[in-house]
Amino acid sequence: MTIKVAIAGARGRLGSAALTAIMKAPNMDLVAVLDYKYEGQYLHGTEVNDDASGIPIYTSLEKLAAANKPDVLLDVTDPDAVFKNVHDAITLGIRPVVGTSGLSKDNIALLTDLAAKNLIGGIIAPNFSIGAVLMMKFSAIAARYLGDIEILEMHHDNKVDAPSGTAVKTAEMISEVRDSHRQGHPDEKEHQAGARGADFEGMKIHSIRLPGLLAHQQVLLGGEGELLSIRHDSFDRKSFAPGILMAIHNVMERLDLVYGLENIID
Amino acid sequence: MTIKVAIAGARGRLGSAALTAIMKAPNMDLVAVLDYKYEGQYLHGTEVNDDASGIPIYTSLEKLAAANKPDVLLDVTDPDAVFKNVHDAITLGIRPVVGTSGLSKDNIALLTDLAAKNLIGGIIAPNFSIGAVLMMKFSAIAARYLGDIEILEMHHDNKVDAPSGTAVKTAEMISEVRDSHRQGHPDEKEHQAGARGADFEGMKIHSIRLPGLLAHQQVLLGGEGELLSIRHDSFDRKSFAPGILMAIHNVMERLDLVYGLENIID
Amino acid sequence: MTIKVAIAGARGRLGSAALTAIMKAPNMDLVAVLDYKYEGQYLHGTEVNDDASGIPIYTSLEKLAAANKPDVLLDVTDPDAVFKNVHDAITLGIRPVVGTSGLSKDNIALLTDLAAKNLIGGIIAPNFSIGAVLMMKFSAIAARYLGDIEILEMHHDNKVDAPSGTAVKTAEMISEVRDSHRQGHPDEKEHQAGARGADFEGMKIHSIRLPGLLAHQQVLLGGEGELLSIRHDSFDRKSFAPGILMAIHNVMERLDLVYGLENIID
Amino acid sequence: MTIKVAIAGARGRLGSAALTAIMKAPNMDLVAVLDYKYEGQYLHGTEVNDDASGIPIYTSLEKLAAANKPDVLLDVTDPDAVFKNVHDAITLGIRPVVGTSGLSKDNIALLTDLAAKNLIGGIIAPNFSIGAVLMMKFSAIAARYLGDIEILEMHHDNKVDAPSGTAVKTAEMISEVRDSHRQGHPDEKEHQAGARGADFEGMKIHSIRLPGLLAHQQVLLGGEGELLSIRHDSFDRKSFAPGILMAIHNVMERLDLVYGLENIID
Known part of the structure; x- marks a missing residue:
């Protein structure tokens, strides 16, 4: 099975390293990018343009989901954007993998509940190393x-x-x-x-x-x-890639949201 | 419950450190010492004499067992002596804790079988750290x-x-x-x-x-x-003491002989 | 006094780090770049173009020297180019600072002799850290x-x-x-x-x-x-910058060529 | 030449390690021990008795000096005893090597002056490693x-x-x-x-x-x-021996008192 992945925050430094790792992973497919701008354009590495051979950019997760049906949303945006993204993802049936620290305990608890109700896997990890x-x-x-x-x-x-x-x-x-x-x-x-x-x-x-x-x-x-x-x-930031890939695989097999990479490593 | 312990090899450097640790342990009782000489004398720290306030020394495990009924035999002798000591201990219903490397794979297998048949706990550990x-x-x-x-x-x-x-x-x-x-x-x-x-x-x-x-x-x-x-x-050799005490406790609760301290540490 | 510096190998990774460091140094002036191509063009960071606000590029050290009168040539090219560059520099009265390993013992001896005859300072350092x-x-x-x-x-x-x-x-x-x-x-x-x-x-x-x-x-x-x-x-390659700057200052004060940064550190 | 050495503080842990090292040194002779008791007895390792084959013990540096003419006094006593010992040693023409910390700055200055006036070498080292x-x-x-x-x-x-x-x-x-x-x-x-x-x-x-x-x-x-x-x-305390031996050699060749082993290491 190939896992369809979307990324939010793909133009940042961690996002860019994650993007490279996901594109290289044999059993993953990077289907779309969620951004706060550049709707309708395409991402090529770190560059954005009209060339449709790149990854399509969306500013709405709903549209992105309708068009690409991702299994997983990797969110490496900032604390301001992440809560809404993850909330929407769970509601849409997309498993969140979150690499942003800065979510409050209350918000984490809220998202954990939401995932449990929707029987959807997810992980929030302040450290992917x-x-x-x-x-x-x-x-x-x-x-x-x-x-x-x-x-x-x-x-x-x-x-x-x-x-x-x-x-x-x-x-x-x-x-x-x-x-x-x-x-x-x-x-x-x-x-x-x-x-x-x-x-x-x-x-x-x-x-x-x-x-x-x-x-x-x-x-x-x-x-x-x-x-x-x-x-x-x-x-080097490259050291986060294996943890991100492991998390993407892991959320496919679970029905709850966990906090901390330590909980998916035996 | 107080665990009654006998030591073989108590006059050596590791044995002497073990002796001190066992005597200090609140729930252990050092009842006797097995040696190849000094029958009928007493051990005081590293000194041997006639003063009956020390630990009694035996050259026969059978006599030692009859008189003192130890639960555990800690063997920190050399490769030549250890096999017979452990074999006899198991036969006599005494749980062996062995800190001597140099037992052959065949002998370890043999002792493991013997312990299994006698439903007696034991451990052989080349490294007690x-x-x-x-x-x-x-x-x-x-x-x-x-x-x-x-x-x-x-x-x-x-x-x-x-x-x-x-x-x-x-x-x-x-x-x-x-x-x-x-x-x-x-x-x-x-x-x-x-x-x-x-x-x-x-x-x-x-x-x-x-x-x-x-x-x-x-x-x-x-x-x-x-x-x-x-x-x-x-x-420092003192670092072996906690591992020895842990092993003594552990063999009281098992019915087989294990090889390696790693198997009793979770 | 401001030291006028030219660089050979400025587009390489070490060269590029050196260029940045020299341009920032308060008492140094980066006057020109020696390259094997791009004659008459200009270097801007790592880019080459016609914009004359950059560093002028020469393919001949003789022409470079005539136009810019550098005090020092920093050579961070490869083993093939370095001998001729340093030989020419000494002959033209320009002090060489060489960060390329791969010069043979014979060539080092030859350049040392040449510098001594011309009473010109220089340094060859396989390691600028x-x-x-x-x-x-x-x-x-x-x-x-x-x-x-x-x-x-x-x-x-x-x-x-x-x-x-x-x-x-x-x-x-x-x-x-x-x-x-x-x-x-x-x-x-x-x-x-x-x-x-x-x-x-x-x-x-x-x-x-x-x-x-x-x-x-x-x-x-x-x-x-x-x-x-x-x-x-x-x-990080940035760690070489202080050694390069130290060497550039040092060759201004000596009349011979030394091998190894250890000989100019007390 | 063989250097005649006396030790004050030879029964302590550092003194005992120093004693062993000096007795083994090919070009040194341990002639006497200064102590606050045991006058007229002899030191054998760490034991004191009447057997005249050991090192003679004195409670007066003056008598010790008259009988044994030591070149150097190694003082590894405590802060209370050291000042008088060193003062007396310099006055008697014996070079002090002091391994006791705890001398005040004033006392160090005073001893430095005294050594300078007497043209006698000496060293005070808080750390002999x-x-x-x-x-x-x-x-x-x-x-x-x-x-x-x-x-x-x-x-x-x-x-x-x-x-x-x-x-x-x-x-x-x-x-x-x-x-x-x-x-x-x-x-x-x-x-x-x-x-x-x-x-x-x-x-x-x-x-x-x-x-x-x-x-x-x-x-x-x-x-x-x-x-x-x-x-x-x-x-291990053994690591101090080479520094002590180096200091004993060094004070034979100087006419002043230095503070700190770092001043006799090039």
């Missing part, structure tokens, strides 16, 4: 045995926020299996504020920002006489 | 998604063998889920022999030996645009 | 104190050659201060060929190749009870 | 080229103080060559206090504390498109 998700999952498993943990995330100094969303998500996943407890020496003295990092239920998070860095994270789990370190380096 | 076992398990899981893998193991230069047993075991566990395939550039040129490491069904293993190093291993799993690294550092 | 050069220099200094060394280089699996040129260069620089000696256990057994890496006068070199990797090298120096690790990660 | 000192020196050199720096130190969680003395010393050495400047994004937002570490003139210091860890430090220096990392792992 399989490697990053494995790092988080493994950390949470290992935390049952090695419960003293520090997270070290390293990014380019053009990143404004510290700690990173992935570091916080990792700490949250670990917290579900780890009893909150203070780490370090009971009489620890922090002679310079901040040396021991940010506290997350006793775990410590350290954020490094340097020119040159890309996106890296290391989870250190210590036990008496040993250390387990799980590290993920993200060098 | 939970951290190392997690590294291996995680590598094998991740290999399903990131199939290009190199293993880098680093040890003190007083180690004779390369690659290490743990590196080979890791490669074997990965091979069970990874299709054998050649890695690297198809036209790869190794200008100096050995640069690309040892080959294990297409995976590469590199062994580093330097004074200063202890025991370290890193598994590198690459995908387009990303790298997942799982590293274990073993700094 | 200051970070990589520091890694090599530091390794050679540390080798006097910590003489057991292994080099681990890691590259994308689209790299054909192993070990990398930088790894070999590092080993050569270390060898100048380190007495050749066998490392590892005297009775070392390599159970799988290649595990212990390539041998370079007793040092070991290990080459890792994985999709996802960029260009990374780690030099491990071991002493009893300690390990010193010096690592360089090269994430 | 050559590897650690190389890490600090290299970081300070590299900081001239790669000025954005974060220091990551990792220790066992039985360490009370954060950041470590070595991390602060590293930051101080770097500050001598690096202009103080704010690092990270100008609009950086620390959503959880401490995430970005402790600030040292714009550099960041992060302290990790986990069971299992020993003593490790990593200096990360970033430039556009590249990262240089210099790491030191201290696994």
Whole structure:
């Protein structure tokens, strides 16, 4: 079976990488693009023109669906557009695969309900990197045995926020299996504020920002006489492609909407 | 319930660390020591004397069992002694926990059969480090998604063998889920022999030996645009204690003999 | 003083990064481009056209020199073109800064002689990364104190050659201060060929190749009870710009031609 | 020439490692031990008794000097004893090699003056690890080229103080060559206090504390498109021996007292 895919956000950087991956995938067919402009035109790579050999562009999901009957809508737009797109997709019987962070908890709950009522599969994943998700999952498993943990995330100094969303998500996943407890020496003295990092239920998070860095994270789990370190380096946006393709396959086989790629990786 | 434990090999370095851990464990009772000499004497830490406040030493497992009725025999002796000890233990209804590598495949099969017939739990583990076992398990899981893998193991230069047993075991566990395939550039040129490491069904293993190093291993799993690294550092023999205690608990609840700590860690 | 710079190879990837850096440098003036075609046209970023607001293109260094009087010629062309370009530059009184590897030892000697006779400064650098050069220099200094060394280089699996040129260069620089000696256990057994890496006068070199990797090298120096690790990660071609600018400044102040960026870094 | 060495603090852990190293050194002679008790007895390894085949113990440096004429006094006692010992040694013409931290700046200045007046060599080194000192020196050199720096130190969680003395010393050495400047994004937002570490003139210091860890430090220096990392792992007290022996040789050839092993390593 060939899965018919439509993309919303195809002209963005992630969208453009996704588009290439989907067009190369042997059992997928990229049938249409949803955009907020360029109705009736065609997408050729990152260029838009009248040449009908490209992917047809629609500004209405309803029209797009009527003409192309996609199985899946990959939405990599921004937080403003995504809720309506996904809501409409579910109503139209199109399975949503969402790579945009920024949906509120309420909206996620609402979409989850809607998908359940319509018996339609879907996934919302703030991070499509399989490697990053494995790092988080493994950390949470290992935390049952090695419960003293520090997270070290390293990014380019053009990143404004510290700690990173992935570091916080990792700490949250670990917290579900780890009893909150203070780490370090009971009489620890922090002679310079901040040396021991940010506290997350006793775990410590350290954020490094340097020119040159890309996106890296290391989870250190210590036990008496040993250390387990799980590290993920993200060098290129291309690393999201396998996770996106996996998600597209996965939503075809389910009847509910899940949050987080970790829930479709065994 | 308190688990009654006997140790064979208690005067060795691993045995001595195990003894300390078992004596500290709240729900375990160290009842006796099996040795090839010192019958009728007592063990106090690493010292042997006549002071009956120590752990009684036996040279016969039968006598030891009759007098102390241990639930578990922890055997950390050498390859020569271990088979008879474990065979006798199973026959006597004592659950074996074995931390000695060097048992042949035939002998392991034989003991597994014997335990099955006697409906007695047991475990043979060449490596009691939970951290190392997690590294291996995680590598094998991740290999399903990131199939290009190199293993880098680093040890003190007083180690004779390369690659290490743990590196080979890791490669074997990965091979069970990874299709054998050649890695690297198809036209790869190794200008100096050995640069690309040892080959294990297409995976590469590199062994580093330097004074200063202890025991370290890193598994590198690459995908387009990303790298997942799982590293274990073993700094001290104390790191084996939690794995030994976990195994002692586990054999109380099973009716068969398993090989490898990885099979009792979820 | 503003340094007038011409570039040969400006349309290549390294050339294009260099061009951007030179145009931004406050005390440099990019006056012209030497190319094998496009005579009389103009370079705008990576595009060539007739718009005279760009950088003028010449196919003859003689004409370029007559019209623009550059102080320095940055040559980032290929091995075929570079010798003639540099030879001509020195003869014309233009200081060469060469970022092309592939010049033979004989040709380097010849150009060194020519520069000495003409009392003209120049530099030939196979690697313009200051970070990589520091890694090599530091390794050679540390080798006097910590003489057991292994080099681990890691590259994308689209790299054909192993070990990398930088790894070999590092080993050569270390060898100048380190007495050749066998490392590892005297009775070392390599159970799988290649595990212990390539041998370079007793040092070991290990080459890792994985999709996802960029260009990374780690030099491990071991002493009893300690390990010193010096690592360089090269994430982007932009990292060459500071070394190129430093070299351009340096050749203005010297009267000979040097080989290797390490000779102009203190 | 054989150097005659006396040790103060020989029964401590560092003293005991130093004693072994000095006794093995081909061109050194361990002539006596200075202690606060055991006058007239003899040291055998870590044991004290009457057997005159051991190293003679004195409680007075004057008597020790009269009887044994040592060239060098290695002082690895505690902050309370060290000042008087070193003062007396210089007065008696014995070169001090001091491995005790905790001398005040005033006392160091006073001893430096005294040594200068007496034209006697000496060294006070808070850290005798050559590897650690190389890490600090290299970081300070590299900081001239790669000025954005974060220091990551990792220790066992039985360490009370954060950041470590070595991390602060590293930051101080770097500050001598690096202009103080704010690092990270100008609009950086620390959503959880401490995430970005402790600030040292714009550099960041992060302290990790986990069971299992020993003593490790990593200096990360970033430039556009590249990262240089210099790491030191201290696994065992034995690593101090080469630095102590080097210092003993060095003080024989100088006529002043220096502070810091970095000043006798080229």
